[in-house]
Amino acid sequence: VDDEAAFEAFVTERWPVLVRSAVLLGCSRAEAEDVAQTTLVRCYAAWSKVTAADNRDGYVYRMLVNAHRDSRRRRWWGEAPTEEVDRPSDDGLEAVDGADVMRRALDRLSAGQRQVVVLRYYAQLSERETAEVLGVPNGTVKSRLARALDALAADPGLAALTGGIA
Amino acid sequence: MEERELVQLLQRAGEQVAPGPAPVRDILLEGRAERRRRSGRVRVFALAAAAAAVIGGGSVAATVLDLPSLTGGADSAENAASGAGSTVDDGGAGGGAESAPTPLSGDTSTEGGAAAADAVDALVVTPGAVSPGDTVKIRTRMALSSFSDQSGFGIAWRLERLTDDRWSREYTLAWAGTGSDPTWWPAAEKRAVRDELVPYTVPFPLVIPRDATPGEYRICQTVGTEDLCGRLAVTG
Secondary structure (H helix, E strand, O other), rough: OOOOHHHHHHHHHHHHHHHHHHHHHHHHHHHHHHHHHHHHHHHOOHHHHHOOOOOOHHHHHHHHHHHHHHHHEEEEEEEOOOOOOOOOOOOOOOOHHHHHHHHHHHHOOOOOOOHHHHHHHHHHHHHHHHHHHOOHHHHHHHHHHHHHHHHOOOOOOOOHHHHOOO | OHHHHHHHHOOOOHHEEEEOOHHHHHHHHHHHHHHHHHHHHHHHHHHHHHHHHHHHHHHHHHHHOOOOOOOOOOHHHHHHHHHHHOOOOOOOOOHHHOOOOOOOOOOOOOHHHHHHOEOOEEEEEEEEEEOOOEEEEEOOOOOOOOOHHHHEEEOEEEEEEEEOOOEEEEEEHHHHHHHHOEEEHHHHOOOOOOOOOOOOOOOEEEEOOOOOOOEEEEEEEEEOHHHHHHHEEEEE
């Protein structure tokens, strides 16, 4: 990378949001940091493409989603199931009721629905950008979003919570 | 629930995550190593291609470049190649054949879009020339950190045809769910695909569409930011 200072600034700036996005996609905080680190290593290796991308955020989020998928694939093949889901207590969400309710609601969505919700409403990508990141047609994003919003609207915990939002 | 409320809740949930400091130094070190691995793959390809040319041309190149994955490969030549720690990333000039252009960002004829990437001839398709309806088998040509025989293949395959020096997607693989066989549909139909991880073993069998037009094709899958492809010819 010719301009490592620019890359370092990019890492420092994007690190928190990438980790948070990975947590919202379903990772523990430790897993999220691994996924974010993998994403940024790949960004370094393809830095010229990252900087030349028309939509840098979309490009980086696609790397993040793929890194997340890769981590799931490695888990699938490399780790034995346990009776209890590993849920580290230091993931930063436990102490906050609202965040916990949101996370539990996200847990109940399908992986595809969860991705579109996080990319569209947390990463603030457009539907078209979300479709590009996920490599699916726009219509798929729309339908997944519609189903996800229906599911979230029916979530009793969220319903109670949203009643308190001004 | 209104979208505005959902945005607020997600922002709140995100803000409650307190990431540690960015491991800038680790990322730089790993990033440099990754770049060296990638450039090393290019160098190994160049050497192998040159050797193949000396030995006897393109048909030999396919054999010479048929490097094993880390989990496969039994003969001594393959083990020698993997033992050298070499992986091949030829940047789209596979098998000594011509280099097809990399799809441009935003090119709707391929996955392209935000993450248009160099196509890597990472896959071996056998046999290399088939008729429509024939079954080919696919395996990795090399070890890739995120795509290896060990971890199996995903399902998001596409079949692209070389037309006027450009690759254009002709078919996408559809999968109806557990217990069914994957089938191709024409890319022009714009149907949704189930995004599933399917634990196939390798070599991975695929049936070439019965209505495929004869020509030069490649079978591709995007992993990470790379388009990993294997070439084949469909004859009449």
